[in-house]
Amino acid sequence: MDKKVPVTQADKIKEKFKNQKDYQYLKKEQLIEAMSPEDILQELKNKGLPTYGTNRERIDRLKKANGLNPSDSNPAKKGSVVNSIEEISKKREERRKKMEEDKLYKEERKAENVAMGKGGDVVFEAMINQFRSQVPLQDQHIPSSSLKICVCVRKRPIFAKEEAQGEIDSISCSNPRVLVHETKVKVDGITKYLENHTFVFDNTFSEKEDNATVYEYSLKPLCPFILGGGTVTCFAYGQTGSGKTYTMKGLQSMVVNDLFAASRATFFVSFFEIYGGKCFDLLNDRSKLLILEDGNGNIQIQGLVEHTAANQVELIQMIEYGNSVRTTHSTTSNEDSSRSHAVCQITLKQKNIIVGKLRLVDLAGSERAQDCISNNRQRRIEGAEINKSLLALKECIRALRKGPDAHVPYRGSKMTLVLRDSFEGGSDDKKVIMITCISPGHSSSDHSLNSLRYADRLKEQSSGGNQVNQFIPKPDVAPVKKVVQQPLPSAKKIPPAKKEVKRDLERQEKQEKQDRQDRQERQEKLGKSFKDMEYIHDKNSEEEDKFGRDILDFHEKVETILAEEEELLENHVNAIKDDAQILTKEGELIALAQGDGDYDVDSYVQQMEILIKQKLQVYQGLYEKLLVFKAHLNEEEEFSNHLTQNLQNFKK
Numbered sequence: 076m077d078k079k080v081p082v083t084q085a086d087k088i089k090e091k092f093k094n095q096k097d098y099q100y101l102k103k104e105q106l107i108e109a110m111s112p113e114d115i116l117q118e119l120k121n122k123g124l125p126t127y128g129t130n131r132e133r134i135d136r137l138k139k140a141n142g143l144n145p146s147d148s149n150p151a152k153k154g155s156v157v158n159s160i161e162e163i164s165k166k167r168e169e170r171r172k173k174m175e176e177d178k179l180y181k182e183e184r185k186a187e188n189v190a191m192g193k194g195g196d197v198v199f200e201a202m203i204n205q206f207r208s209q210v211p212l213q214d215q216h217i218p219s220s221s222l223k224i225c226v227c228v229r230k231r232p233i234f235a236k237e238e239a240q241g242e243i244d245s246i247s248c249s250n251p252r253v254l255v256h257e258t259k260v261k262v263d264g265i266t267k268y269l270e271n272h273t274f275v276f277d278n279t280f281s282e283k284e285d286n287a288t289v290y291e292y293s294l295k296p297l298c299p300f301i302l303g304g305g306t307v308t309c310f311a312y313g314q315t316g317s318g319k320t321y322t323m324k325g326l327q328s329m330v331v332n333d334l335f336a337a338s339r340a341t342f343f344v345s346f347f348e349i350y351g352g353k354c355f356d357l358l359n360d361r362s363k364l365l366i367l368e369d370g371n372g373n374i375q376i377q378g379l380v381e382h383t384a385a386n387q388v389e390l391i392q393m394i395e396y397g398n399s400v401r402t403t404h405s406t407t408s409n410e411d412s413s414r415s416h417a418v419c420q421i422t423l424k425q426k427n428i429i430v431g432k433l434r435l436v437d438l439a440g441s442e443r444a445q446d447c448i449s450n451n452r453q454r455r456i457e458g459a460e461i462n463k464s465l466l467a468l469k470e471c472i473r474a475l476r477k478g479p480d481a482h483v484p485y486r487g488s489k490m491t492l493v494l495r496d497s498f499e500g501g502s503d504d505k506k507v508i509m510i511t512c513i514s515p516g517h518s519s520s521d522h523s524l525n526s527l528r529y530a531d532r533l534k535e536q537s538s539g540g541n542q543v544n545q546f547i548p549k550p551d552v553a554p555v556k557k558v559v560q561q562p563l564p565s566a567k568k569i570p571p572a573k574k575e576v577k578r579d580l581e582r583q584e585k586q587e588k589q590d591r592q593d594r595q596e597r598q599e600k601l602g603k604s605f606k607d608m609e610y611i612h613d614k615n616s617e618e619e620d621k622f623g624r625d626i627l628d629f630h631e632k633v634e635t636i637l638a639e640e641e642e643l644l645e646n647h648v649n650a651i652k653d654d655a656q657i658l659t660k661e662g663e664l665i666a667l668a669q670g671d672g673d674y675d676v677d678s679y680v681q682q683m684e685i686l687i688k689q690k691l692q693v694y695q696g697l698y699e700k701l702l703v704f705k706a707h708l709n710e711e712e713e714f715s716n717h718l719t720q721n722l723q724n725f726k727k
């Protein structure tokens with residue numbers, strides 16, 4: 076039964092006295108119990124008490140004479156307070172013993188770690204090991220063939236270099252579970268503890284399982300589906316350095332061998348990279364590609380070269396070449412590889428008809444999505460693009476799960492736009508595998524949790540509670556100033572000749588009409604992207620508190636900037652071409668003026684005036700577009716500063 080807890084001050088004092096008294100009685104009793112039979116006899120004589128009976132009877136008599144209850148000698152009947160005092164001292168003793176054992180264990184582990192070149196915190200290590208011993212044993216993996224969307228997790232091994240730097244392996248994998256042991260310290264700054272997060276997926280691969288095992292349960296079971304005309308898209312998602320490329324490279328060669336062995340179709344391969352919202356062909360000198368959408372909504376990657384492969388060796392060589400171009404590119408600036416999505420596309424055709432498709436997508440480092448608060452504009456734009464594409468991808472995959480009638484917000488990013496047919500159409504002929512890669516180090520726990528929460532959202536039944544914790548603060552952003560278009564400081568107007576004025580006006584009208592058309596087309600395209608971005612934003616807001624409207628505005632700004640940048644570049648190239656033509660005419664005019672023949676100064680002046688006016692017109696248009704673009708860049712900068720400020724406030 077529970078002990079009555081004293082409530083008032085008087086109760087507390089009474090309780091204290093009682094405890095003290097009980098303690099004295101206990102001591103006295105222990106003293107009597109410890110006396111020898113001779114001493115008992117002597118003590119009874121001293122007190123003038125009878126000495127007959129057994130030793131037990133004499134002890135009881137002596138106890139009684141000392142105000143003790145003889146029946147108290149039965150420990151089971153002692154008062155609860157006495158019991159608890161005994162209990163406390165017993166526990167104290169046990170604690171002391173355990174502390175000594177722990178200290179010894181820690182010292183031994185530390186020495187062991189030093190000998191092995193490890194620098195991890197032994198207390199956390201011991202806690203994790205203890206927790207790990209309770210994790211249930213691993214279940215059999217399930218083959219992906221039974222699933223429309225297979226969500227897997229792969230943990231890579233911890234490296235000796237990481238351990239030397241003090242990293243601890245804080246991830247436990249036991250298929251289908253994965254646990255993140257987050258290392259924490261209490262507010263007292265001393266007490267260490269673990270916060271354990273458990274996730275369950277379709278398959279979880281531990282650091283001991285190789286590429287062959289991952290292939291066995293992910294892509295291999297889907298080869299018959301591809302050969303039967305289906306489209307399989309396999310994504311590798313995760314933090315930079317978590318093993319996405321390692322996994323993808325392993326799967327690429329194995330799947331190519333199996334497909335070739337089982338099919339007589341012609342194999343085509345293309346390999347491209349999406350970097351900062353732009354597309355580059357990895358099998359064609361990294362040439363820039365254009366993503367186009369025709370009137371029927373079909374997406375085409377203009378300029379992408381599809382190569383045929385006579386056999387698996389050739390195909391693997393081409394894929395390896397694509398990987399190496401990406402890698403070579405990344406070694407000059409390692410940062411870049413993790414900022415691009417790489418799409419390797421293998422199409423099987425018979426008599427020019429597609430009879431199967433496989434896409435292997437090595438996604439950009441998921442943590443790069445947080446770069447929208449970087450000081451560097453290029454990084455910000457890339458970060459926003461990555462954030463946008465990963466959010467869009469999540470919604471597109473979820474739409475695939477919902478069935479053919481679900482809205483697929485593929486226009487939400489360039490990456491989902493080019494992968495449109497991986498999610499759309501009769502969803503029965505589409506399958507998706509998501510392999511989420513995680514690094515084991517404890518300092519990556521935050522990123523690992525974000526990756527696992529993202530993957531969790533793709534499951535049939537999300538375990539809930541765990542949301543994608545991307546940087547999406549709820550900032551209080553001031554309205555961005557409207558763009559004020561600066562007029563071009565124009566040259567002094569030259570009154571043109573009548574005929575020329577008419578021609579100029581016609582040219583101007585034509586140009587304006589073309590501009591209007593282009594602008595309208597761009598607006599329509601942007602409008603569709605914005606609609607999907609809004610849809611993605613709404614879907615995320617339902618689950619993700621921190622996903623604010625502002626991040627959507629930021630994404631829209633970046634989308635506008637990228638579209639305008641393309642347009643400005645195109646206009647710049649056109650202006651140079653026009654200028655070159657005018658320059659040629661100017662050269663001819665000067666040659667005429669300097670020549671020996673008849674020279675009419677009036678005609679020279681008139682021609683020169685026309686040429687200068689044409690030049691001004693060409694550059695006036697370009698300059699105006701440049702000013703608008705500049706203003707939008709400033710807006711983006713201003714907006715980003717607000718986001719950064721709000722993130723800092725959010726963290727405080």
Ligand SMILES: Nc1ncnc2c1ncn2[C@@H]1O[C@H](COP(=O)(O)OP(=O)(O)OP(=O)(O)O)[C@@H](O)[C@H]1O
Nearest residue numbers: 231232314315316317318319320321322412413440
């Ligand atoms: N399962 C694994 N077993 C052994 N080594 C691995 C494993 N996974 C990854 N690695 C090694 O870890 C390092 C990082 O892996 P990888 O380059 O594949 O990461 P990534 O996620 O693709 O990074 P990034 O986004 O920067 O391209 C590489 O040296 C790779 O060989």
